[in-house]
Amino acid sequence: MVFSSQLMEAAVNEFAKLPGIGRKTALRLVLHLLKQEKESVSLFGETISRMRNEIRFCQKCHNVADADRCSICTNPGRKQALICVVESLREVMAIEATQQFNGVYHVLGGVISPLDGIGPDQLHIESLLHRVTEEQAEELVFALSPNIQGDTTIYYIQKKLAHTGIRITTIARGIAFGGELEYTDEMTLARSLQNRLPIENYVNH
Amino acid sequence: MVFSSQLMEAAVNEFAKLPGIGRKTALRLVLHLLKQEKESVSLFGETISRMRNEIRFCQKCHNVADADRCSICTNPGRKQALICVVESLREVMAIEATQQFNGVYHVLGGVISPLDGIGPDQLHIESLLHRVTEEQAEELVFALSPNIQGDTTIYYIQKKLAHTGIRITTIARGIAFGGELEYTDEMTLARSLQNRLPIENYVNH
Numbered sequence: 001m002v003f004s005s006q007l008m009e010a011a012v013n014e015f016a017k018l019p020g021i022g023r024k025t026a027l028r029l030v031l032h033l034l035k036q037e038k039e040s041v042s043l044f045g046e047t048i049s050r051m052r053n054e055i056r057f058c059q060k061c062h063n064v065a066d067a068d069r070c071s072i073c074t075n076p077g078r079k080q081a082l083i084c085v086v087e088s089l090r091e092v093m094a095i096e097a098t099q100q101f102n103g104v105y106h107v108l109g110g111v112i113s114p115l116d117g118i119g120p121d122q123l124h125i126e127s128l129l130h131r132v133t134e135e136q137a138e139e140l141v142f143a144l145s146p147n148i149q150g151d152t153t154i155y156y157i158q159k160k161l162a163h164t165g166i167r168i169t170t171i172a173r174g175i176a177f178g179g180e181l182e183y184t185d186e187m188t189l190a191r192s193l194q195n196r197l198p199i200e201n202y203v204n205h
Numbered sequence: 206m207v208f209s210s211q212l213m214e215a216a217v218n219e220f221a222k223l224p225g226i227g228r229k230t231a232l233r234l235v236l237h238l239l240k241q242e243k244e245s246v247s248l249f250g251e252t253i254s255r256m257r258n259e260i261r262f263c264q265k266c267h268n269v270a271d272a273d274r275c276s277i278c279t280n281p282g283r284k285q286a287l288i289c290v291v292e293s294l295r296e297v298m299a300i301e302a303t304q305q306f307n308g309v310y311h312v313l314g315g316v317i318s319p320l321d322g323i324g325p326d327q328l329h330i331e332s333l334l335h336r337v338t339e340e341q342a343e344e345l346v347f348a349l350s351p352n353i354q355g356d357t358t359i360y361y362i363q364k365k366l367a368h369t370g371i372r373i374t375t376i377a378r379g380i381a382f383g384g385e386l387e388y389t390d391e392m393t394l395a396r397s398l399q400n401r402l403p404i405e406n407y408v409n410h
Binding site for chain 2: 006007053055
């Protein structure tokens, strides 16, 4: 690409650093912003910078927050004794969107994955163990991705908490709503047979 | 989407205003930026704001510039008497990328389109007419989109310049390189038959 303005070239380069945005898309975005009011483009730039500079992470659950504690941890209507353990912010948002969970979260910041060099020390596991004992938590619900890394992480934490007697559960795995039985993989089908539910439970949900 | 941080929500909203970026993509971009260094995110925001606030348009050809004149108009190696008339910046960049044009440009800022309320007065036509007479331009090459609006614009400008005797041309229209004759539309095929070239010209190109 040949630019007749270095300012424009710099802006295209910045956009092109973002994931999934190539140079052609970056140019399209810059040409769009060039047509906007100066004030609204300044607001765009400031909002992004400010977000990164001022955002904080909840000291309790490691979720994003605008203060020392996130809005979920400080909500008196939520059960502090029910902790849902997730990998990242995305899962917090996905679960919040269902409006079916009334407890609090603990964001691990990843899962144990020795091949990627991620061990328990790189994750917020120590603070979770501390929370469980300090806050008299009653139940830990694991909502991690159903793969080996997720299972390893659950196993590790479960071992560490075995002495406390806390109830440890994991979200149900089975056939997705609207899914076709015929096209479900064997592993999922086998697990959903093992974990079959009494019909009353099904009707209640 | 449920956000536990207003700063994050504001950033997602700003990204989602951009064309072709929905809220899910906006969230993905924000989560990516959250993992970057504060300095690099600040640089991103500043570069975008600065681009919009400091960019200028060449007083001669209306191309984007970092000063009063763009780098093409001030380049002594380019023929000032050969002016390529284009609709927008995009076309300047597309033609520059071919490295086959050694003249200068004139960016109209659009084409005449009465249905969209765009008449000659909304475009940089007056300054083009002025340039042609002031600068002893020898040739005007139109590189507008091949549609009714483009043709109307060419016709209008040509009429206005009829008395000057300047040479007026338009970029060749025909079958694209690598295109299949069979799938070419009738209009293009008919035009490319009318404007057939002696084989020497073809070989030279």
